[in-house]
Amino acid sequence: MNEPIIQNTIWRKKETAVKLRNIISFFKTGPEKRNRRKSIANPFWVMVLKEVGDHVRSWRVLILIGIIALTCISSMYVALSGMSDIAKPGSSEDVFFFLKLFTLSDGSLPSYFVFIGFLGPLLGISLGFDTVNSEQNRGTLSRILAQPIPRDYMINSKFLAALIVISVMFFTLSFLVIGTGLIALGIPPTPEEFMRVILYTLLSIVYVAFWLNLSVYFSVRFKQPATSALAGIAVWLFFTVFYPLIVNIVTKALQPSEYAPVQAMYIFQKFKFILIQIMPNELYSQATSTLLMPTVRNLGPLTMDQIQGAIPGPLSLGQSLLLVWPQVTGLVALTFLCFILTYLAFMRREIRSR
Amino acid sequence: MRTKIIEINGLTKRYGDFTAVENLSLTIEKGEIFGLLGPNGAGKTTTILMLMGLTEPSAGNVTVCGLDPVRMPIEAKKRVGYLPEDIGFYEDLTGLENLRYIAKLNGIPADKADEKARQLLQRIGLAEQMDKKTGKYSRGMLQRLGLADVLIKDPEVIILDEPTLGIDPAGIKEFMELIVRLSREDNITVLFSSHHLHQVQQVCDRVGIFVNGRLLAHGDIRTLAKQLFSGNVFSVEAKVASVNSDFKGSGSGSSPTENLTEEFKKIEGVENVTWNETNVNIACNRDVTTEIARIIVNSGAGLCSINKKEYGLDDIYYRYFEGGNKDE
Numbered sequence: 001m002n003e004p005i006i007q008n009t010i011w012r013k014k015e016t017a018v019k020l021r022n023i024i025s026f027f028k029t030g031p032e033k034r035n036r037r038k039s040i041a042n043p044f045w046v047m048v049l050k051e052v053g054d055h056v057r058s059w060r061v062l063i064l065i066g067i068i069a070l071t072c073i074s075s076m077y078v079a080l081s082g083m084s085d086i087a088k089p090g091s092s093e094d095v096f097f098f099l100k101l102f103t104l105s106d107g108s109l110p111s112y113f114v115f116i117g118f119l120g121p122l123l124g125i126s127l128g129f130d131t132v133n134s135e136q137n138r139g140t141l142s143r144i145l146a147q148p149i150p151r152d153y154m155i156n157s158k159f160l161a162a163l164i165v166i167s168v169m170f171f172t173l174s175f176l177v178i179g180t181g182l183i184a185l186g187i188p189p190t191p192e193e194f195m196r197v198i199l200y201t202l203l204s205i206v207y208v209a210f211w212l213n214l215s216v217y218f219s220v221r222f223k224q225p226a227t228s229a230l231a232g233i234a235v236w237l238f239f240t241v242f243y244p245l246i247v248n249i250v251t252k253a254l255q256p257s258e259y260a261p262v263q264a265m266y267i268f269q270k271f272k273f274i275l276i277q278i279m280p281n282e283l284y285s286q287a288t289s290t291l292l293m294p295t296v297r298n299l300g301p302l303t304m305d306q307i308q309g310a311i312p313g314p315l316s317l318g319q320s321l322l323l324v325w326p327q328v329t330g331l332v333a334l335t336f337l338c339f340i341l342t343y344l345a346f347m348r349r350e351i352r353s354r
Numbered sequence: 355m356r357t358k359i360i361e362i363n364g365l366t367k368r369y370g371d372f373t374a375v376e377n378l379s380l381t382i383e384k385g386e387i388f389g390l391l392g393p394n395g396a397g398k399t400t401t402i403l404m405l406m407g408l409t410e411p412s413a414g415n416v417t418v419c420g421l422d423p424v425r426m427p428i429e430a431k432k433r434v435g436y437l438p439e440d441i442g443f444y445e446d447l448t449g450l451e452n453l454r455y456i457a458k459l460n461g462i463p464a465d466k467a468d469e470k471a472r473q474l475l476q477r478i479g480l481a482e483q484m485d486k487k488t489g490k491y492s493r494g495m496l497q498r499l500g501l502a503d504v505l506i507k508d509p510e511v512i513i514l515d516e517p518t519l520g521i522d523p524a525g526i527k528e529f530m531e532l533i534v535r536l537s538r539e540d541n542i543t544v545l546f547s548s549h550h551l552h553q554v555q556q557v558c559d560r561v562g563i564f565v566n567g568r569l570l571a572h573g574d575i576r577t578l579a580k581q582l583f584s585g586n587v588f589s590v591e592a593k594v595a596s597v598n599s600d601f602k603g604s605g606s607g608s609s610p611t612e613n614l615t616e617e618f619k620k621i622e623g624v625e626n627v628t629w630n631e632t633n634v635n636i637a638c639n640r641d642v643t644t645e646i647a648r649i650i651v652n653s654g655a656g657l658c659s660i661n662k663k664e665y666g667l668d669d670i671y672y673r674y675f676e677g678g679n680k681d682e
Binding site for chain 1: 399403406408409410427428429431432434435436438439440441442443444445446455456458459460461463464500503507515
């Protein structure tokens, strides 16, 4: 029964792929042609446009788009095939029917938002790892920095260009998912659902921007692009694999006995929560799951007192936002931290030709 | 009186314990072609980086066109063109696109940038290759494109770091001539570094010799030679056929070589005469070849060969490098 729907969506994908290609060819014409109308352009935007053009024409971005698109298609397939089981009329779940497209999984494949959470760092690292060192190795860095532009234009423009590419990619994907859902399900999203998806997309962009910034920092720090890519991947692996392990070991050693007072238990749980929250990927997954699953009501440990009297039900958008505000702030702060590090490393360093 | 365009005062750059440039003071005047000559690792590139504000001096100060490149880098970079050693371009763009990009970074409007880039490519003789990707350019072409890249902002000063590296001899000659021509046409001051003496000798108005981070001497080549060889700019080498044969000289009892030496020393300007068997080397501060030839011939000793030697940069260079090494 689902077969025609799926075929339909795949066919739609083709159509959108054509549209995507049109967008790409728009960039392929190069910044020069489009810029000719403006008589004088700020050097910064000249640089940004060039970088965006470079990204769009590069094989790297095409491969990344391919990977992300495949992810999107496969998780959509899983979500849509599982949809019929979920959608039982009358249940409270179907209030946020549309968001299920992003979060639903049958266990064989992770859901869309988990996938993006996993691939986001890869995307950020691969767009940023050779930002500065490749310019240096090509011998173009000292030539560009001998032009009358502030030195930070170099990193700012590259960061912004990569961010533009990521933003376009993520918004396209989110809208594609919404569009596919619209066709396959036949119900339009509610304004709240739409807002949640937009916020989720923005948050994903911030998350990728963090990894992008980190890899830009490594690209300033390490001369070889391979080293800087490896450093980025090492940090990513550390946070996704080893850090939770370490936290586990530490907390196990500190765990109070079963009969410890509630206060001690609470402090211990809080401590564990804080340790986990240092991870950027944890911040992101907490924030996105709250945004995409309105039924998530709290993130930290709660005592029985606090739960008592609470009516289970979805949170409003404002309340969900309030809940994830610390996580979002943390992510933005981490992004800024990486940016500052990059600045410190780059702004006063000596620029040799090669 | 010509105006000073680059002023360097007590410039020092240290990397930890290593001093790359030590207490360098130098002025370069407008319209001059100045050659910075020194072996590899002498601190030429470091000096240039400090002139461009691409690295900070440890002590001392620099003004370029009346501006401090550390404090006002953007204003300074508007006036100074810099061709780095081993230049690189965006290989997936054509020569024209590369130039246009740089022009726009200099705030030249897009349509004018295009026109200017084409004009410059014509001037440096790359007009036919301008639509080729720079990844396919030869080394010499890249270097020419680099020159266009430097000139597109209409600079007052251009700084070229080892501009002739990796070009074949014919290409070097052409390239140097191009630099001189462009500099004279637009009255651009040129500072370039090299470790090739002959190129420097050919085109430079003045030369600075740089060894181990210190400027040992500067000035035009003749002045340098005078400083170094205490006035003996020339030397004449002669080979005498037979100093033992009959000698009609006035002296009696003394050997023919001594007599000849006395004769030589009577010539004005001769300062030193040294014999090595039948070879004689005469150091002098003016050209006395003809006089020496006449004396030898008149003496009946027989002149096998005579060779005037003018001290070139080669000798200066090696002499200075020896001197530089002795201090270590």
